[in-house]
Amino acid sequence: MMNWEKSGLVQSLKGQVDAGTMSRRQFLRLATTVGVTLSAASVMMGLPGEAQAQTSNLPFPPSDPAAVKGGTFRVGLRVAKLDDPATYSWNDMANASRPVIEHLTLVGSDNIVRPMLLESWEASDDLKTWTLYLRKGVMWHNGDEFTAEDVVFNILKWADSKTGSSNIGLSTFSALTVETGETDAKGKAVRVPNTEGVEIVDSHTVRLHLSRPVLSVPQDFAEYPTLIVHRNFVAPFSAQPIGTGPFTMVEHEVGKRAILKRVTEMTNGQPFQYWGGEIYLDEIHLYHFESENELSALASGTIDAVSDLPSDQMAFAQSLDNVVIDSVASAATLTCRMQIDRAPFDDIRIRQAIIKSVDNTLIQQLVYPEGGLPAENHHVSPVHPEYFPLPPLVRDVEGAKKLLAEAGHPDGIQLTIDCGNAGGPWEQAVCEAIRDQVKDAGIDLAVNVIPTSRYWEIWTETLFGATNWAHRSLATMTLGLAYRSGVPWNESHFASAEFDAALADAEATVDVEARRVKMEAVQRILQEAGVMLQVLWQPVYRTFGKNVHGYHAHPARQLHLTKVWLS
Missing domain, CATH: 3.40.190.10 (Periplasmic binding protein-like II)
Structure with missing residues (x-):
């Protein structure tokens, strides 16, 4: 195991704390990301209480001495089809499966990552080589021992575009793929796993050789479609x-x-x-x-x-x-996104006219008066450590009308947005508030409310859709899933080599202040492209x-x- 006191990565993080550019809480989050146990990281920051609470190296709270055994816990939850966990597109699917199958890591309510089926991990200083140490003695329900074969089976499956898993959009698994030069029926590049990128060191050790630096490896393993199935898994x-x-x-x-x-x-x-x-x-x-x-x-x-x-x-x-x-608090949100390669949204003037005619802050205060934050149409939240504050958005109805006229719609335009209320009726409230505001610019917006299950069947196909996006502990994770060129969950069809390069640069940067500065370009590119209306960040109750x-x-x-x- 690595001596963390001598790790260049950890010393760099600790130096940022000493210089006053990083808080102790941010240090805990990032030190655990690169493989330091929470107890060790707490000791480094002089937080003995935190260290004492984490001596077991389990991701769960300590056993409660007052706990009563037995009983049936009944939860209200939308019960969906459970086919292949790698292709889950709805958080409730994972919530129904999570008591049975588990993740390699767990990100808690405090946004700190902890080992789950992994016992620990190590990252090289350049963030391209990650060594994963599996827990020993973990058993499958069929009597098999959990081993490196199970981990490699899942990773290679996620990194194969034929699987159709959104995980291929996560930086870790994207950096374990190679393009074949072919395209699929939808014109997207066919990618296959780089088998040399995943090495079995021994029965309980796996080493990843990534094609580029990635900081978010442990967090990527905690995403809801990364539940680990048995190496002989067959759907459903x-x-x-x-x-x-x-x-x-x-x-x-x-x-x-x-x-x-x-x-x-x-x-x-x-x-x-x-x-x-x-x-x-x-x-x-x-x-x-x-x-x-x-x-x-x-x-x-x-x-x-x-x-x-x-x-x-x-x-x-x-x-x-x-x-x-x-x-x-969370970075959960609703993105009212447009498919920018299809008419009429292939005209950026129409997208910008919609965006200019909306007051994000006013809608946030209307829909979530007791909590939440206004958003800025770039899918990076103030709760994310890499958030860069851009100038506030200003509603401009006259500017919106001018753009519509330039785009050939001087008398306005009729549009429809599909809404599935996946996170509740507040999503419909957002769409209706947008409808009422864009009317001032001559945009006649119909809100088409459809059943949640139906929306999840068409969410990547609908021309204009209101999609509920879950919280991720790092903004770069969401951006990779939703806006990197060609990934399965890129529902807006946004494709920008400039954006991809800026995102890759930011997600490879350990220094918090340097990463935040690099995120300015990432956020600006996405905001200026007019991909979506994203009016608020939702608190979770x-x-x-x-x-x-x-x-x-x-x-x-x-x-x-x-x-x-x-x-």
């Missing part, structure tokens, strides 16, 4: 839910329910010992509700918790006596009964139920 997951987690799925019906039960015995007849310590619940029941009905189910005692609390139900939640409301313990709001809306218990 719901039909063969073999995992390393403490639960297995015994029932799954799309749009109705999913039932998970504790695993006590492997399929080979041997007792199953979960690697993560004590588990309190016997069963987890996930019941499908549309977001507007979840809180009523909680109030009636039908369920114990909801996965997400919409802002329009805050007053109702606050009126309930036996309910806890937990919240956390989670609601549950007072008898529920260990259940917390997570900025990426991930459910981590390993240490939940009921009193």
